[in-house]
Amino acid sequence: MDNRPIGIFDSGVGGLTVFSELIKALPNEDMIYLGDTKQFPYGNKSKDTIIELTKRNTEFLIKKDVKAVVIACGTATSQALDSVCDIYNVPVIGIIKPTVTSLNNEKPKRVGVMATTGTIRSKTWQTEIKKYMPDTEIINQACPLLAQMAEEGWIDNDVARLTIREYVKVFKERPVEKLILGCTHYPLFMKTIEEELGTGTEIIDTGKKVGNYLKEYLKNEQKEANRKKQANYEFFLTDMESQFLNVAKNILQRDIEIKKARMHI
Amino acid sequence: MDNRPIGIFDSGVGGLTVFSELIKALPNEDMIYLGDTKQFPYGNKSKDTIIELTKRNTEFLIKKDVKAVVIACGTATSQALDSVCDIYNVPVIGIIKPTVTSLNNEKPKRVGVMATTGTIRSKTWQTEIKKYMPDTEIINQACPLLAQMAEEGWIDNDVARLTIREYVKVFKERPVEKLILGCTHYPLFMKTIEEELGTGTEIIDTGKKVGNYLKEYLKNEQKEANRKKQANYEFFLTDMESQFLNVAKNILQRDIEIKKARMHI
Structure with missing residues (x-):
């Protein structure tokens, strides 16, 4: 049993498609979502830059005491997962x-x-x-x-x-x-x-595949949350001035509150 | 007379439309172009971020000993020129x-x-x-x-x-x-x-307007270059993996060589 939240990050709003599948597969788990809107888009950045940003995002979530980090970003998974999956003491899971x-x-x-x-x-x-x-x-x-x-x-x-x-x-x-x-x-x-x-x-x-995978992982490791209260979700963005809230509402069909994640550029 | 180069920056390849007008208006001037491809696009970043990036780019060019900096980027001009135009000992000129x-x-x-x-x-x-x-x-x-x-x-x-x-x-x-x-x-x-x-x-x-403005400025300040050799152009990018070279060739109708500009993210 492990009641710590699951951390999820993406370059922006796209990772919410993964988030929405995770909360279906794991309705009891708390989640912390980080959208790196300040650095969006990742898609045309170099591998070195993507590794640097992935480490920074992962460390931000680890500081929030998460039990696992989901890289809900195809670009960061493909170019940086190999470089970060062994260096932290929490599992880092990509989408591939x-x-x-x-x-x-x-x-x-x-x-x-x-x-x-x-x-x-x-x-x-x-x-x-x-x-x-x-x-x-x-x-x-x-x-x-x-x-x-x-x-x-x-x-x-x-x-x-x-x-x-x-x-x-x-x-x-x-x-x-x-x-x-x-x-x-x-x-x-x-x-x-x-x-x-x-x-x-x-x-x-x-997103669906990651949801199933993470559910299986938490079960096998006996790290599932064990609580009766409603799960808690927090959303952080590195830059607040984006269409995030509108697109998020469309994906999640609910209003959410966002907080500023303070990081050096 | 001032033979130092003119520095120009943009978030990417767009500033080359200004560059191409500057070299027409000022064919004797050396130029150093910086494309901040690592941070592209600027258009949806917050004002604070744009100011931070504008300072960093301006300082990069000043370290290359330029006599003037042209912000060949609409977003950086509109949101950061006011914050940087008085703090350096070279003139900083935007497009507005x-x-x-x-x-x-x-x-x-x-x-x-x-x-x-x-x-x-x-x-x-x-x-x-x-x-x-x-x-x-x-x-x-x-x-x-x-x-x-x-x-x-x-x-x-x-x-x-x-x-x-x-x-x-x-x-x-x-x-x-x-x-x-x-x-x-x-x-x-x-x-x-x-x-x-x-x-x-x-x-x-x-771009045309900036070319005329800068020509007038250099004339009034007696800062025009005075040389017979062909003008020299240097191009720096913060991230090399972009379509920059292809688009640049299309704008400038010539092949150019690009160098990596090393900066912290």
Whole structure:
């Protein structure tokens, strides 16, 4: 039994798609969410910068006494998880391993990955999928702009649709059984992606996979919270002037209160 | 006579539209360009962050022994110039005053401003225009996403066109005599903006105005360079992994060499 909260971070509002799945899978757990809106977007930053920011965010959450850190950001998972997973005394969990291991039973022949430029460049999804499923073919599509559109709340308009139409072209030419949304902002566009892609492909929201993985982990380690009161959620942002509250309301279907996370740039 | 270079900075590649006008207006001057690609985009960061980054960039250029610093970034000009213009022993010039003073002869009745969210929120264009032309009406349009599209090289495609169509709607409903491109990335979309806007409006590229202003300033202060050799240009980026080189080639019509500017995040 461990009543400490779970820490979650993302570059902005995208990690809330993971957060919303975590609170479904783990309704008794307290959570602390950190959105690094000051440094958003992560998608086109270099690996060194992403590692530096990931360490800083992880340490911010560890100082809040969390029992686990979830990197609810595809870019930070793909480029920095390896560099931070062994250096802290709490487990640090990304979005890639929980997703890939969940696909392992089905061994799909062809898998698509939509992600930021940095994530695609890192080839982390590819490496991780090949580790478990060496015969699976992977088709990658970098999608700069989508995370930014999500952050601005441009989720359901013609520009988002046209951008997505451009990005999914490759998966219409070479159909995939599973399409992984490798950036946590992209589930916000789920409806449009489904419509533009057509039928025959299962779209994978990594948040659900992380929720199942973390539930299993806490159970195995006997670290589940044990309390009767309602779970408590705290939200910190590094920069307050963003569309965070509006997009958050859309995702979580409730009003939330945000606090300023003070960090050096 | 002063043979020291002129320093120019922007959050990314947009300031090159100013740079390209400066080298036309001042062909004998050496220039040092700094693109803060690591922190791009500035447009949705808070005022405090913009001031912090502007100081850091200005000090980087001053350490390179420049005789003047041009803030070739609308967001940094609008939110940080006031805080930095008096604290260094070299002049710091933004894009707003040179543009506004150049319009003063014509005293247009209605002026439009397209800029980042941060710039529009700061009301700096409005305040500066009203100072010289109290009877001029100003129509503002925040354009998140456009700078990001420019940075990705999405300059001439349907997504850019649809985004611009959305942003210029207000200027079709309430026509303006002059439309100021208040972010230095936007001249990259000049053709599309012209086409979507239709005739009757003069579109103002601030780079040209800054070129004229700086030429006049150097002449008055007798700080013009005096040399026969070809001018020398240096380009620094805070993060090397961006589309900078591709977009730069498009703007400058030549290949350039870039160096890494080492700074703490």
